Amino acid sequence: MPKAKSLAANQQDSLLGTLQARFDAHMHRHAGLDWTMERSGGEPDVVGVGACTFVDCSAQSPKGRRSVCYDREALNARKEHKPKSSAVHMATAMGAALLTVDEYRALQELGEFDTTTSSWVQTPVAMRQLGGALFCDRRYDTIFVYHNGAESYYAARGFRCSLKV
Template structure:
């Protein structure tokens, strides 16, 4: 964690090798997530971008189990989402954003989803991205994940989160300053 504070967003060669090995194994295990995408091309992109590799390592370190879920032809980027079955364990018990965190008078959480994502170099999934993820499998059947909240909702003090129950994806609202042990956030990264 001190590396983040000091601004060092590079992995050692050993960390890079281990992360690439983990990502490749997950990629091969979940071929239905990324039909038509070749690992060698993904790896070439990753090896050319140390900071994005660092961000993927942060996703992995906090329990996100990132995997490739698509490719954007317009931008020539591979898209990674957190694909852990439940919201990442290392990103739970957090409120939505800094404003919500500072507004709490008592029992403040340690962090916020927006701040953590910014430090990690990733974006919170949007509601649409969350729904796309759910087409790949069953995620958040026991937990929930903050998603990027529209400005008009946030201005009124709220934030939205999603989960999957009863074979259905639900979108809910809560005060942005709320936090629960089973709510975290899922991120995305383009490489």
């Protein structure tokens, strides 16, 4: 389990402002939810144990997370021309996890993502033990799930992750 991270008060305010702006700009992703509890003086706070999930919603796989192989094992297996990092390692360092295939498909119900890029997704252990890994993209208005060697990396392949809080 990743170590919990703390934010300074000004960082919290900035993050919440950013999240509210995105929330307001993309109401179709969460129909029926709004910030009216706060606006009406309700002072909402966390009191339940349910999870709130944040997912990468950039139109294409995030640029700073492309050209990476699947995991540390794949990175270490490359003898030359190693990528800068791996998708699993980078997601874990952020305290997040790669999307599952089901999460990726659910994201695509909210919009059109990865129309020119692709994203590594969680791969079954048995497949990974054989050297493979899964990635997804959207082409021709269809969601595709593909396989590739986990050591592979491409300029247009990155990853999306989710963070449950």
